[in-house]
Amino acid sequence: xxxxxxxxxxxxxxxxxxxxxxxxxxxxxxxxxxxxxxxxxxxxxxxxxxxxxxxxxxxxxxxxxxxxxxxxxxxxxxxxxxxxxxxxxxxxxxxxxxxxxxxxxxxxxxxxxxxxxxxxxxxxxxxxxxxxxxxxxxxxxxxxxxxxxxxxxxxxxxxxxxxxxxxxxxxxxxxxxxxxxxxxxxxxxxxxxxxxxxxxxxxxxxxxxxxxxxxxxxxxxxxxxxxxxxxxxxxxxxxxxxxxxxxxxxxxxxxxxxxxxxxxxxxxxxxxxxxxxxxxxxxxxxxxxxx
Numbered sequence: 001x002x003x004x005x006x007x008x009x010x011x012x013x014x015x016x017x018x019x020x021x022x023x024x025x026x027x028x029x030x031x032x033x034x035x036x037x038x039x040x041x042x043x044x045x046x047x048x049x050x051x052x053x054x055x056x057x058x059x060x061x062x063x064x065x066x067x068x069x070x071x072x073x074x075x076x077x078x079x080x081x082x083x084x085x086x087x088x089x090x091x092x093x094x095x096x097x098x099x100x101x102x103x104x105x106x107x108x109x110x111x112x113x114x115x116x117x118x119x120x121x122x123x124x125x126x127x128x129x130x131x132x133x134x135x136x137x138x139x140x141x142x143x144x145x146x147x148x149x150x151x152x153x154x155x156x157x158x159x160x161x162x163x164x165x166x167x168x169x170x171x172x173x174x175x176x177x178x179x180x181x182x183x184x185x186x187x188x189x190x191x192x193x194x195x196x197x198x199x200x201x202x203x204x205x206x207x208x209x210x211x212x213x214x215x216x217x218x219x220x221x222x223x224x225x226x227x228x229x230x231x232x233x234x235x236x237x238x239x240x241x242x243x244x245x246x247x248x249x250x251x252x253x254x255x256x257x258x259x260x261x262x263x264x265x266x267x268x269x270x271x272x273x274x275x276x277x278x279x280x281x282x283x284x285x286x287x288x289x290x291x
Contacts (some may be wrong), residue, residue: 001044001263004116004147005037005131006108007055007070007079008088009062014246014286015095032287033069034090035108036163037131039249039286039288040177043256043278045074046290049263052076053117054147056140058107062087066206073289078119078141086190091289094248101164109139110184110254120150122209127263128156129255130140136171137177145179152182155262160213161255162188168195178210186213189257193218202226217258217272219251225275227268237272249288 012034015027017175034044041053053070057063057080067077088106092099111134120128120189128151134144151158162168168176173196180186186209188196197205206216206228219225220239227235257278261271285291 001049001259002052002054002110002120002125003037003041003129004054004134004144006035006105006133007033007038007053007066008035008090008106008107008108010034010126010248011089012246012248012287013090013093013095017095017244018076019093020138028286030287032289033066034092034249034288035042035088035096035131036131036133036161036252037069038066039074039130040131040161040256041075041254042073042284042289043249043253044069044260046279047256047260048169049256049260050076052078052119052123052125054078054111054116056082057204058072058085058087058106058138059083060087063107070290078115080112080115080290082107083174085110087093091246094275095248102274105137106134108133110135111140111143113143114214116143116147116254117150120147120154120156126156127137127159127259129159129161129259132161132168132176135176136163136167138269146183148180148183157182159185159187162186162192165189165191165195168192177209181212183213184216185217187217187219187258189219189220189251195206203236207232207234219246219254223249225254225272227272229268235268235272237269237276240276242280242284244283246286249285250279252288253282253290
């Protein structure tokens with residue numbers, strides 16, 4: 001499988017209670033690899049799936065560390081280090097139920113269409129997974145569009161993760177859905193589904209979005225997930241019940257489990273279950289990557 005998107009440094013601030021605005025809040029702070037695409041690639045490797053990540057970092061110590069981490073985790077990295085640019089970084093404020101991200105995309109905005117197309121041309125993978133983040137920013141958008149076009153030309157199946165509600169809202173649902181039209185699968189969480197389809201029941205949102213893509217999965221955290229296809233069929237998957245330590249990266253792990261199963265020939269129900277299992281493993285630990 002080939003994954004295209006972001007590779008950044010996560011500064012994870014894990015706090016047990018509310019943030020005390022203007023004062024001190026006790027927290028555990030860790031620094032390590034992050035980025036939706038990179039996290040998904042790492043969880044795919046954890047599931048035993050051969051995976052290549054295409055991304056951009058700065059020609060700096062952080063970039064070298066991020067690539068080394070993924071390589072050690074079993075991910076093949078087609079990652080360009082851009083001279084004069086800083087590797088992107090994200091401060092993640094992670095509470096027991098939710099996380100908020102403060103983002104400097106850095107070199108991620110320099111993702112090059114030529115690098116993406118070359119990596120897809122060189123791969124023997126049958127599936128492309130695109131993080132939505134490249135599409136949500138003007139600098140990296142050509143690379144995201146090139147990834148989908150090159151995959152289609154070579155006959156790869158394709159999936160897209162909608163990435164994040166706020167930047168989705170900024171670019172507009174109509175534009176984003178135009179960019180991903182024709183993909184085989186769209187994954188979005190409840191907030192992203194509200195942006196793309198309008199408020200409503202998850203099954204109705206997923207079914208409505210199949211106007212643009214063949215299959216849609218709406219993730220609802222502890223409430224499970226639902227899958228709709230263009231034929232009008234709906235499947236519901238339950239979340240695995242585990243104590244939640246940190247929700248960071250849970251959606252990326254869910255996507256990896258689902259994609260690994262689906263790419264192996266599993267149907268929607270089994271793929272949802274596989275996604276839930278890997279997502280449960282993610283929330284039961286601190287950090288966005290498998291340990």
